[in-house]
């Protein structure tokens with residue numbers, strides 16, 4: 001009763017088109033879910049996400065869930081997830097992606113799900129890493145440990161907004177480190193990011209992880225441009 005009254009006073013709107021959500025709809029209305037631009041990268045080894053890293057790093061598989069376009073649904077959702085503390089969107093997208101990506105993750109025997117670490121300054125300001133809830137959903141549903149401590153950022157790197165591409169890449173390479181303890185050796189890590197653009201951040205993260213003896217790295221992004 002009270003819950004219904006609350007819903008009447010504060011109806012939930014679709015994050016894609018702002019229409020009223022009906023019973024059992026969450027985040028997106030049925031029509032927007034059908035229009036989500038899935039990449040289907042999981043169906044082929046030779047996809048746009050993996051090709052971004054061709055010749056740069058040795059990876060097992062790489063998949064992006066969605067295509068990111070400016071002013072599209074994906075952009076809206078990621079903006080809410082990243083800047084408006086709508087962390088439930090990460091859970092939602094994770095659940096939506098599991099039926100597609102499950103087999104790939106299971107057959108590749110992933111040992112740990114690892115987020116791209118947020119810069120400490122950003123973490124302080126935002127209070128959360130935007131990929132955490134997405135990772136946690138995959139972790140829980142697929143029963144693979146989530147670990148946000150194996151890979152970390154060096155303390156002395158400034159945020160990158162005012163630097164050019166070359167400067168950013170040089171800094172990125174030195175920005176990440178991984179724990180090389182014996183318990184993390186001989187493992188297959190699944191590195192997760194929100195949006196892959198140039199891929200240089202992921203590349204640096206993967207290089208740090210690959211310094212751990214006998215490691216394998218795979219990559220998942222919520223979206224790519």
Ligand SMILES: [Zn+2]
Pocket residue numbers: 014015016017018019028029030031032033
């Ligand atoms: Zn909608």
